[in-house]
Amino acid sequence: MAPETVGGDVDMAAVGELLADRARCRMLLALADGRALPASILASEAGVAPSTASGHLGRLTERGLTEVVATGRYRYYRLAGPDVARLVEVLGRIAPARPVRSLREGTRAHALRLARRCYDHLAGRLGVAVTDALRDRGWIAGSDGSVDPTERHGHQLPGYVAEDGAYHLTDAGRAGFAGLGVRVPDGLAAVRCCVDWTEQRHHLSGPLAAALLARFDADGWLRPSPGHRALRVTDAGVAGLADRLGVGWPPPAVGLSRA
Structure with a gap:
């Protein structure tokens, strides 16, 4: 009888080897807004020849960081889920x-x-400003998301801020989101967040943030920028953000910001 095959400890070096290549990292960044893109666009983003890009994408897909979406005779690539994002x-x-x-x-x-899309939710200064506005209105309750880059909690990195469940949705928030036309997922209580990589402050993530961004998209407040994951705020968005959430455009830099 053949011996049972079991897996050992995680092989982090296998993922590290993939991320050690700048071209592959640029491809992953280009896909970080949740889009599915053809290899030709990803080759341009990475600054490599199409044949080289195909090899990189093959390795990323084999290791489970990207996946292929086939539409007719066309093939598109996207991140293999929110964990990769x-x-x-x-x-x-x-x-x-x-x-x-x-x-x-x-x-x-x-x-x-x-402003940019972080997989399925809003990020950048606008994402932070919207999160601050929701907290100021009492729609969500929790930390203000400030990060002290010199502070260390146990063995965590300096500037660590807990991400999951850092906020909770209030009754005023349920009513407020309903007024915006945002469907709050059933049973939602804890509200997830990310620490924004440019602003070093919280922006909302998870199902509620995805529903909010979908509403902004449907109302025509935001439009994608050609060729990259930055978002453009439309005239309707400037008016809507100010009128409905008190968020001005462009939002100011708050706290630490990275170029």
């Missing part, structure tokens, strides 16, 4: 910022700081 976001918080070497790169970096 959270990995990309956490790595973004602890990784150094890449140097900006051109006006184009500077413009793009500024747009990403202002």
Whole structure:
């Protein structure tokens, strides 16, 4: 009888080997807003030839970081779920910022700081500002999400802030979200959040944040930027954010911000 095959401890080095390549990391960042993109676009994002991009995407898919979506004869790639998106976001918080070497790169970096899609929810200064507005209105209750980069809790990284269940939804929040046309998931009590990698403050994540961003999209408040994951706020969005949530555009930088 053949011996039973069992897995040993996790092989973190296998994932680390994939992330050690800048081209593959750029592909993962391009997919961090939840889109499914063709290999040609990802090759352009990574700055590599299409044949090279295919090899990188094959390795990412084999290791379970990306998955293929087939539409007719076309193949698109996307992150293999929210766990991978959270990995990309956490790595973004602890990784150094890449140097900006051109006006184009500077413009793009500024747009990403202002507003971007973090898989299925809103991030950047706008995501932080919306989260602050929800807390100020008493729709959610919890920490203000400030991060002290010198503070250490046990063995956690400096600046650690608990992410899961950091807030809870209030009765006023249920009514307020209903007024915006946002369907609150049944049984929701704890509200998840991420520590925004550019602002080092909380922005909402999880099912409630996904429903809120879907509402903003449906109302035409936000539009994707061509070629990258930054979001553009429309005229309707500027008016709606100010009128319904008291959020001005552009939102100010609050606390620590990374270029």
